Amino acid sequence: MYAAIIVLTVMGAGLGLGLGYAARVFRVEADPIVERIAAKLPGSQCGQCGYPGCAPAAEAIAKGEAAVTCCPPGGLVLAEQLAEIMGVELDRSAVRDADPGIAWVEESICIGCVKCLRVCPTDAIVGAPKMIHAVLPEACSGCTKCIDICPTEALRMRPIEVTLRTWRWHRPEGETRPEAAHV
Amino acid sequence: MSAPRLEGRPPQAGPHTHAPRPRLGDMALVNIALLPAALWAVYLFGWPALNLLLVTLATALLAEAASLWLAGKPVRPHLSDGSALLTGLILALSLPPWAPWWIGVVGGLFAVVVGKQIFGGLGQNIFNPAMLGRTALLVSFPLEMTAWVTPRPLFTEHAPSFVEGLRITFVGLPDLDAVTSATLLDTAKTAVDQGGTIHGATGELFAGIHAFTGLTGGSMGETSALLLALGGLFLIWRGVIGWQVPAAVLGAVALLATVFHLIDPDRYLHAGHHLLSGALVLCAFFIATDPVTSPATRLGRILFGVGVGVLVWVIRTFGGYPDGNAFAILLMNALVPLIDHYVRPRIYGRDRRGAPLDTGKEGGR
Amino acid sequence: MFRLFGIRGGVHPEEHKHPTASRPIETLPLPERLCVPLAQHIGAPAEAVVKIGQRVLRGQLIGSGQGRVSAPVHAPASGKVVAVDDLPAPHPSGLPVLSVVIEPDGAQDDADHPVPSDPLAMAPEAIADFVSRAGIVGLGGAAFPSAVKLNLGLSGGAHTLIINGGECEPYLTCDDRLMRERAEAVIDGVRIMRHASGAEVALIGIEDNKPSAIEAMRQAAAGDDAVQVVAVPTRYPMGSEKQMVQALTGREIPAGKLSAQLGVVLHNVGTAYAVHRALRQGRPLVSRIVTVGGGAVREPRNFEVPIGTPLKALFDACGGFAETPDRVLMGGPMMGQWMPSLEVPVVKGTSGVIALTAAEVRKHPVQPCIRCSRCVEACPVGLLPLEMASRIRKSDYDAAGKLGLTDCIACGSCSWVCPSNIPLVHFFNFAKGELVARRAAEERTSGLRELAEKRQVRLEKEARIKAEKAAQRKRERQARAEAKAAAEREAKKQAREEQKQEEEA
Numbered sequence A: 001m002y003a004a005i006i007v008l009t010v011m012g013a014g015l016g017l018g019l020g021y022a023a024r025v026f027r028v029e030a031d032p033i034v035e036r037i038a039a040k041l042p043g044s045q046c047g048q049c050g051y052p053g054c055a056p057a058a059e060a061i062a063k064g065e066a067a068v069t070c071c072p073p074g075g076l077v078l079a080e081q082l083a084e085i086m087g088v089e090l091d092r093s094a095v096r097d098a099d100p101g102i103a104w105v106e107e108s109i110c111i112g113c114v115k116c117l118r119v120c121p122t123d124a125i126v127g128a129p130k131m132i133h134a135v136l137p138e139a140c141s142g143c144t145k146c147i148d149i150c151p152t153e154a155l156r157m158r159p160i161e162v163t164l165r166t167w168r169w170h171r172p173e174g175e176t177r178p179e180a181a182h183v
Numbered sequence B: 001m002s003a004p005r006l007e008g009r010p011p012q013a014g015p016h017t018h019a020p021r022p023r024l025g026d027m028a029l030v031n032i033a034l035l036p037a038a039l040w041a042v043y044l045f046g047w048p049a050l051n052l053l054l055v056t057l058a059t060a061l062l063a064e065a066a067s068l069w070l071a072g073k074p075v076r077p078h079l080s081d082g083s084a085l086l087t088g089l090i091l092a093l094s095l096p097p098w099a100p101w102w103i104g105v106v107g108g109l110f111a112v113v114v115g116k117q118i119f120g121g122l123g124q125n126i127f128n129p130a131m132l133g134r135t136a137l138l139v140s141f142p143l144e145m146t147a148w149v150t151p152r153p154l155f156t157e158h159a160p161s162f163v164e165g166l167r168i169t170f171v172g173l174p175d176l177d178a179v180t181s182a183t184l185l186d187t188a189k190t191a192v193d194q195g196g197t198i199h200g201a202t203g204e205l206f207a208g209i210h211a212f213t214g215l216t217g218g219s220m221g222e223t224s225a226l227l228l229a230l231g232g233l234f235l236i237w238r239g240v241i242g243w244q245v246p247a248a249v250l251g252a253v254a255l256l257a258t259v260f261h262l263i264d265p266d267r268y269l270h271a272g273h274h275l276l277s278g279a280l281v282l283c284a285f286f287i288a289t290d291p292v293t294s295p296a297t298r299l300g301r302i303l304f305g306v307g308v309g310v311l312v313w314v315i316r317t318f319g320g321y322p323d324g325n326a327f328a329i330l331l332m333n334a335l336v337p338l339i340d341h342y343v344r345p346r347i348y349g350r351d352r353r354g355a356p357l358d359t360g361k362e363g364g365r
Numbered sequence C: 001m002f003r004l005f006g007i008r009g010g011v012h013p014e015e016h017k018h019p020t021a022s023r024p025i026e027t028l029p030l031p032e033r034l035c036v037p038l039a040q041h042i043g044a045p046a047e048a049v050v051k052i053g054q055r056v057l058r059g060q061l062i063g064s065g066q067g068r069v070s071a072p073v074h075a076p077a078s079g080k081v082v083a084v085d086d087l088p089a090p091h092p093s094g095l096p097v098l099s100v101v102i103e104p105d106g107a108q109d110d111a112d113h114p115v116p117s118d119p120l121a122m123a124p125e126a127i128a129d130f131v132s133r134a135g136i137v138g139l140g141g142a143a144f145p146s147a148v149k150l151n152l153g154l155s156g157g158a159h160t161l162i163i164n165g166g167e168c169e170p171y172l173t174c175d176d177r178l179m180r181e182r183a184e185a186v187i188d189g190v191r192i193m194r195h196a197s198g199a200e201v202a203l204i205g206i207e208d209n210k211p212s213a214i215e216a217m218r219q220a221a222a223g224d225d226a227v228q229v230v231a232v233p234t235r236y237p238m239g240s241e242k243q244m245v246q247a248l249t250g251r252e253i254p255a256g257k258l259s260a261q262l263g264v265v266l267h268n269v270g271t272a273y274a275v276h277r278a279l280r281q282g283r284p285l286v287s288r289i290v291t292v293g294g295g296a297v298r299e300p301r302n303f304e305v306p307i308g309t310p311l312k313a314l315f316d317a318c319g320g321f322a323e324t325p326d327r328v329l330m331g332g333p334m335m336g337q338w339m340p341s342l343e344v345p346v347v348k349g350t351s352g353v354i355a356l357t358a359a360e361v362r363k364h365p366v367q368p369c370i371r372c373s374r375c376v377e378a379c380p381v382g383l384l385p386l387e388m389a390s391r392i393r394k395s396d397y398d399a400a401g402k403l404g405l406t407d408c409i410a411c412g413s414c415s416w417v418c419p420s421n422i423p424l425v426h427f428f429n430f431a432k433g434e435l436v437a438r439r440a441a442e443e444r445t446s447g448l449r450e451l452a453e454k455r456q457v458r459l460e461k462e463a464r465i466k467a468e469k470a471a472q473r474k475r476e477r478q479a480r481a482e483a484k485a486a487a488e489r490e491a492k493k494q495a496r497e498e499q500k501q502e503e504e505a
């Protein structure tokens, strides 16, 4: 009886001390979660998440107010990373699967008003007053801000074109994407 | 002949051909390999054994069908893969032959529903379903699960008639003690526990040859190590199972038993007694080789087999139950993910830890 | 006796080689149109150097190689260039590739290419240069520019040149026939390549199910100690680069490295033949030998085919289809590529064109994995296909990657053997693509973030400059105002004084 009590007490104390020591020694200096999230977000302040910019969005995500899937330009990859940071299960069906596409200028309508130039968060549009503008596809984040501001509807979104280089195998037939999976 | 329709079909990756499909799949062959032992058991233990066998098989199949239907999966293709039948068969072979019908029903249900379908069906379960069923029964109904009768072959003098058989299975044994006997391992264990030696116990009655041919008491399938071993060799020959697991299980038991028997022949059974018990042969060839619940690599399977062998011997020798197969299997099943994590083949061009090999050129021809 | 080393795993699919192995190579009649893609190789696509309407000669340059890893493209027949356009590529996706379309005129006038008098006396670099200008790429299927490989061997101090005559894919017999009928030419090509790569010895590995080819090659190589013909056991995927190197040298190509880093360079027998043609006859790579086979083809056989020939012309030349094919493949049935249509052209890496019936494909419904581990036993690389597939099912591509997904050579042994018919290779292809796409997406996001940050910095700077300017202006305005005020004060003072003076006066 006493032996058992003593053994258990000693074991408990030993383990507790050990764990406490380990926690001290192996402590990871984690970034505050908001910063880690902000570092992942595209930073283009596009506002498609419904927050005024990426920093407020990061705060909202960290507080759990916004979903990890709230950022359309980041897509599934970003959602997975955020889910991992937040330690939540990812609902893949909530990720907007349709690729946002990138903007392009219909040259016959563009009047060269430079309005779009000013709103593009990644400086992806090149042009000068009274000259036809063009979008650099690599730099376009697909935020659609320019679409909303163009007075002549010369800016449109179109899906990113698949080429032989970027083509990928689809999931095998009959294999559906799991609705929710651990990441 | 017409041109192929190619456009608009989603492309498929290679290979664009497949190994010829054998007429009989693995599961069917395992079922077939178990058949002689099952028939022999039916012959030895008469109508009650047949009743129990049929009840168990039917329960397993019905439980599988019902679970599939509930899960919204197609019933027929899954049912015809033969895995539920196999689970039922192995379970039935590990039951006492004259056990009442509900033992078969409860065991079959537990094995298929809890042991397999709850995990997500074929290939998803961690534990061997039949062994899970048997263990559940053994723990819940120890009396019924250890009522070993002495064999009364069909059409011999003491054999129960068909009607009596129905009574035994569906109403119950009139007088349990009158017909039961102890199995070899039971006897040995009891003898040792009571301070005696195992010599007296393992005398003439249990001459090894009897165990080998099946003329001893025991569970249905344990009765003929010979037929089971032949079935197992058939499976190895057909490439359904590897030799590694049976060899590892039997080898481990034989080694431990021999060593300990040499140290103290009065306390420890001779290796032959272990090896000739049908239970171990069934376990080595048919249960430990279940692909779903054993590791994926050859080395892993050997480790698994050795683990099973050691545990069987330990439980038989020191444990509270006379036979340790089911527990040994379940314990090792739980270790499979661990084994699979650590035992992996070396990848081409990498060392054991996964780092690329170095490119020293001096080794060239 | 030559000492061979074992390879791991592997399978034995039915060979189906007999129908084509017993017939000599025939020449395909010129098709009406040749459609020559400008990207037939690994590396940068070639750039078109011909105009629509221009007449080209056979062997004339029509696309020049761009950059270090690239290959030029030549006209496979004399005729008129009728289009330079995006046309479906011989690729599962059927996506377009920039191609030059030529209407042959049947004259078969050859462009003039000089030949060296003795290639074996040339500097190795010069041979590689010749090979590069002849547009030669690996003819085994991978289509890696051959000159790049020769140079890698040279700079890496190669000691062994391996010529791959494995041809382990079922149905394919183009290399077999080539070695039987043109052994002298192949061996000559091997000698030139050995010289060009600086290797001491050339080993020609041929699977032992091709005894006639082995015999013919041994005779052609007789008396040359530096060229050895080695019979290797017949086991798929013996003809894969990694496995061939392992079988002949006992060494494994380290992960992520090239065989040249082991001092071994590996080329296909067809490549050796192309080298011979380029350096002895001045013929760039404009045709190749292609097996047309499969159970759906009426009369399967081997053809010497101009690059750019549409697949349909090949099947037509074999009497068309005896049965409706379930699928048409480029390459063998194990690693061959699904073809989206019969209009796509033969390219330099096309070893075979195969039309399989549904019975040959043996596609059965997929069943759950029973962990039978046959795939593990079959994998020549030592992977755990079942574990990788189960990770990929759960979309955990990183975990699959950690299990060695990127080391998979997509040989298909695992899928071939799986009793549950699980499309393992399809899973792996999919997941490999997903890993690549993910990396690209991450890079893109971080690139965009950088751009956005730069813009932020720029905006701030602009704002600062603006603010400074505004402040400056304000200061100036103030100064002006002050000056004005002072002047006014002065004026007032003066006025007051004047008044005073007047009053006084």
Ligand code: SF4
Pocket (backbone or CB within 6 Å): C368, C369, C370, C371, C372, C373, C374, C375, C376, C385, C386, C414, C417, C418, C419, C420, C421, C422
């Ligand atoms: S061969 Fe198929 S069924 Fe067998 S373990 Fe591999 S994936 Fe599973």
Ligand code: SF4
Pocket (backbone or CB within 6 Å): C378, C379, C380, C381, C382, C383, C385, C407, C408, C409, C410, C411, C412, C413, C414, C415, C424, C425, C428
């Ligand atoms: S396809 Fe990949 S995983 Fe499958 S056997 Fe070949 S190398 Fe191994």
